[in-house]
Amino acid sequence: xxxxxxxxxxxxxxxxxxxxxxxxxxxxxxxxxxxxxxxxxxxxxxxxxxxxxxxxxxxxxxxxxxxxxxxxxxxxxxxxxxxxxxxxxxxxxxxxxxxxxxxxxxxxxxxxxxxxxxxxxxxxxxxxxxxxxxxxxxxxxxxxxxxxxxxxxxxxxxxxxxxxxxxxxxxxxxxxxxxxxxxxxxxxxxxxxxxxxxxxxxxxxxxxxxxxxxxxxxxxxxxxxxxxxxxxxxxxxxxxxxxxxxxxxxxxxxxxxxxxxxxxxxxxxxxxxxxxxxxxxxxxxxxxxxxxxxxxxxxxxxxxxxxxxxxxxxxxxxxxxxxxxxxxxxxxxxx
Amino acid sequence: xxxxxxxxxxxxxxxxxxxxxxxxxxxxxxxxxxxxxxxxxxxxxxxxxxxxxxxxxxxxxxxxxxxxxxxxxxxxxxxxxxxxxxxxxxxxxxxxxxxxxxxxxxxxxxxxxxxxxxxxxxxxxxxxxxxxxxxxxxxxxxxxxxxxxxxxxxxxxxxxxxxxxxxxxxxxxxxxxxxxxxxxxxxxxxxxxxxxxxxxxxxxxxxxxxxxxxxxxxxxxxxxxxxxxxxxxxxxxxxxxxxxxxxxxxxxxxxxxxxxxxxxxxxxxxxxxxxxxxxxxxxxxxxxxxxxxxxxxxxxxxxxxxxxxxxxxxxxxxxxxxxxxxxxxxxxxxx
DNA sequence: TTGAAAGCGATACCAC
DNA sequence: GTGGTATCGCTTTCAA
Numbered sequence: 001x002x003x004x005x006x007x008x009x010x011x012x013x014x015x016x017x018x019x020x021x022x023x024x025x026x027x028x029x030x031x032x033x034x035x036x037x038x039x040x041x042x043x044x045x046x047x048x049x050x051x052x053x054x055x056x057x058x059x060x061x062x063x064x065x066x067x068x069x070x071x072x073x074x075x076x077x078x079x080x081x082x083x084x085x086x087x088x089x090x091x092x093x094x095x096x097x098x099x100x101x102x103x104x105x106x107x108x109x110x111x112x113x114x115x116x117x118x119x120x121x122x123x124x125x126x127x128x129x130x131x132x133x134x135x136x137x138x139x140x141x142x143x144x145x146x147x148x149x150x151x152x153x154x155x156x157x158x159x160x161x162x163x164x165x166x167x168x169x170x171x172x173x174x175x176x177x178x179x180x181x182x183x184x185x186x187x188x189x190x191x192x193x194x195x196x197x198x199x200x201x202x203x204x205x206x207x208x209x210x211x212x213x214x215x216x217x218x219x220x221x222x223x224x225x226x227x228x229x230x231x232x233x234x235x236x237x238x239x240x241x242x243x244x245x246x247x248x249x250x251x252x253x254x255x256x257x258x259x260x261x262x263x264x265x266x267x268x269x270x271x272x273x274x275x276x277x278x279x280x281x282x283x284x285x286x287x288x289x290x291x292x293x294x295x296x297x298x299x300x301x302x303x304x305x306x307x308x309x310x311x312x313x314x315x316x317x318x319x320x321x322x323x324x325x326x327x328x329x330x331x332x333x334x335x
Numbered sequence: 336x337x338x339x340x341x342x343x344x345x346x347x348x349x350x351x352x353x354x355x356x357x358x359x360x361x362x363x364x365x366x367x368x369x370x371x372x373x374x375x376x377x378x379x380x381x382x383x384x385x386x387x388x389x390x391x392x393x394x395x396x397x398x399x400x401x402x403x404x405x406x407x408x409x410x411x412x413x414x415x416x417x418x419x420x421x422x423x424x425x426x427x428x429x430x431x432x433x434x435x436x437x438x439x440x441x442x443x444x445x446x447x448x449x450x451x452x453x454x455x456x457x458x459x460x461x462x463x464x465x466x467x468x469x470x471x472x473x474x475x476x477x478x479x480x481x482x483x484x485x486x487x488x489x490x491x492x493x494x495x496x497x498x499x500x501x502x503x504x505x506x507x508x509x510x511x512x513x514x515x516x517x518x519x520x521x522x523x524x525x526x527x528x529x530x531x532x533x534x535x536x537x538x539x540x541x542x543x544x545x546x547x548x549x550x551x552x553x554x555x556x557x558x559x560x561x562x563x564x565x566x567x568x569x570x571x572x573x574x575x576x577x578x579x580x581x582x583x584x585x586x587x588x589x590x591x592x593x594x595x596x597x598x599x600x601x602x603x604x605x606x607x608x609x610x611x612x613x614x615x616x617x618x619x620x621x622x623x624x625x626x627x628x629x630x631x632x633x634x635x636x637x638x639x640x641x642x643x644x645x646x647x648x649x650x651x652x653x654x655x656x657x658x659x660x661x662x663x664x665x666x667x668x669x670x
Numbered sequence: 671t672t673g674a675a676a677g678c679g680a681t682a683c684c685a686c
Numbered sequence: 687g688t689g690g691t692a693t694c695g696c697t698t699t700c701a702a
Contacts, residue, residue: 012673017697024698027671047447048392049695052383052678066412073408077401077429084436089443092427094412101419108424112382224618253618283559283588285620347689352681359682360687384679387694673702678695685690 010034020045051113059089060306061109063102065122067094070278072120075140075299079118082303088115088310097122103130110135116310118302123184123219136309138302143319152305154320156293162197164326165245165273165291170205172332174243174271177202178213180230180255181247182223189216194247212239227254228261235262242270249274249281252288256331267334277327286330298322345369355380386448394424395641396444398437400457402429405613406630407455410475413634414453421642423450432457438465445470451645453637458519458554471644473637478654487640489655491628497532499661500580500608500626505540507667509578509606512537513548515565515590516582517558524551529582547574562589563596570597577605584609584616587623591666602669612662621665633657 011019011034018024019034020043026034037043051057060083064072080090091114095102109117117135121142131137131147139146139153146153162179169177179198181189189195195214202209215234217226227246234241235258244259246252252274259270266272267286274281277292301320308315346354346369353359354369355378361369372378386392395418399407415425426449430437444452445467452470456477466472466482474481474488481488497514504512514533516524524530530549537544550569552561562581569576570593579594581587587609594605601607602621609616612627636655643650 013696014673014675014698015671018672021697025671030671044442044445046387046695048383048385048387049678050383050697052381052387052680052694053696053698055678057383067402068405068409068412070403070405070408073405074403076427077403077431080429081431089426089447090428091424092411093425094415096412096416107379110379112424250618257620280615280618283585283615283619285592348680349682349689349691350687353688356681362687365687381679384694385681387678387696388680388682390694671702674700676697676699678697681693683690683692686688 010037055113056115057113058087059091059112059114060116060118060310061105061112061114062090062092062118062120063105063109064092064094064120065097065124067092071276071293071295072122074295075120075302078296078299079303082300083307086303086307088307095122097124099124099127102127106130116306118306125185136306138306138309140298140302143321146318149314150309152302152309152315152318152320154298154302154305154322156298156324157193157321159193159197159200161275161291161293161324162194162245162247163201164197164324165275166198166201167205168273168289168326168328168332169243169245169271170201170207172243172271175207176210176213176241177207177243177245178215178231178234178241179245179247180215180217180227180251182217182219182226182251183247184219189214198245212237213241222250223248224250224254224257227251228258229254231255231258232261235259235264244270244272246272246274249276249278249284249288249290251275252290252331253280253284256284256286256288267330267332272331273326273328274331281327281329288330289326289328289332292325292327294322294324345372390448391450392448393422394426394447394449395451395453395645396440396447396449397425397427397453397455398440398444399427399429399455400432400459402427406611406628407457409630410455410634410637413631414638417635417638418642421638423642423645430457432459434459434462437462441465441467451641453641460520471641473641473644475633475637478656481653484649485644487637487644487650487653487655489633489637489640489657491633491659492528492656494528494532494535496610496626496628496659497529497580497582498536499532499659500610501533501536502540503608503624503661503663503667504578504580504606505536505542507578507606510542511545511548511576512542512578512580513550513566513569513576514580514582515550515552515562515586517552517554517561517586518582519554524549533580547572548576557585558583559585559589559592562586563593564589566590566593567596570594570599579605579607581607581609584611584613584619584623584625586610587625587666588615588619591619591621591623602665602667607666608661608663609666616662616664623665624661624663624667627660627662629657629659 093105117137120140136150143155144153215230244255274290277290281288281290428440452472455475471485478490479488550565579590609623609625612625616623616625
């Protein structure tokens, strides 16, 4: 197991190392002999010793808020693959949106001397001050300014996404479009990019903004339940609606349930569009229109940027915006 | 950064180490001084050096077939949490069901001298021969015999699950219960535990087994699509069915779509039950009855066992069976 | 072409 | 109480 074992056989530590790494000059005969013994003994180099010596780990840490959420886990999967292809192993940690675990994981990763970090933003905004100051870092799912120069953030343009969603409904003839948001953040909705994109699209179409159509839940319960209640409340108050912009697919599902419970038809009486284009959008009945955030591209741009940073390259772009597509299905197209 | 920095300040490497680890005897005054400097300099111990010295990494590797699948990602999340609480960091790798990446990851983890391994079985049966021979290992989602003594496998009893599902439908009066399976495995369905559980439940109820009701797809396309085609085919051939045991929630969804497309009502004309109780079961319309595999328990038993193994304990049970519950919803209860 | 030896950072022993 | 020193496994430099 130990290199000694392999070395003892016939060659010195140095030679064995050279053979196994293809470095230095080694006689063909010796090479074969060492290789054979290493194989037979099932020799695996000691990573700790290696990284101690090399002062690099070829490892990156990935911190996610909630890996059981498809959106995040798809991102992690894709990140891992890209990094893996570039010769890096990934270390994925799930903080379950717990700031304490977040801090602890950051510490742990630094401790492990990761060569790079990816932080995926969650419900709760990442506390960037906790980020290390030197390690190449990518923040995903949120555009922000870094604390140091080896820092990049990657996201879609949330405002544009909401704009697109709203415009999609308006283009299909809706005139009473509601915005349904669910978020634990204390940030007022009226100052969010979501709201801005919504308002902007209304304005462009010359449709009057009605604050009664701006609904917001605090994410105290599952978002679909909360959304259903918000929409039910609106309908019960006699509010007229013919379109719903939901900030997520689960929110959209809640809205659909509420609409149907009130005897209205989704896709004709009321059009609904969700966001994130999660697998459920295709499986749900009616199939849900949604905005595809290009998760693959999001992750690959992030991986790409991180790899560049780890290679010591200086990026001219510290903020990367990934495009998105509206995917229309039954909930806006009708049967 | 380097311990030297901290040490240089006032104390020797040895003393600094003692302070930072609470080992040995150190004067209170020195202690405070060192602590302060370490804090100020943002000192983080070098993990590589530490593990090299200690010959342990307090790290476990987790290998999953597909982290974008909720079932697997929930397991990973839970595993990470439990291991984290026990002082272990986890290293999650997604093989995307690729045998080559699987082997490569195993190698990489050994290379990193992980203290333990968790292998989560996927569609494709894990190639156990590739597993290391000494490292404490847990195989999750499949019961099997280990290659060495520090080996445990954890799973539900698949046969019992299918038995429960079938019995649930029979108890509700179904007499023509179909089994719908989708799997890429070359293993014949008729020899699988699924099939055995199904047949057993039929036999117990004195219901005749009809091979026309045993449907199987090869997972060449998304399982819901494949399942829909299988069920459609059955209905078009004029086969009578009043119950469907689907081996997964997506399969169940496909079945539901096919049934509805044929003008039949799910929950009254045909009862449907899925498996895994994924989030979509609750969100789908009609809500799906399913078997909850107790993912949390599955993961925590696995973590528990692994921790014990890593502590050098010898487990009396090398195979751990976790119980499961049938959760009935609209698709078997009706409105 | 091969190998002896230094040194990466941390810890544990044992003198002082 | 404190610190010098050997050691973990590996790579690298330099001498043979």
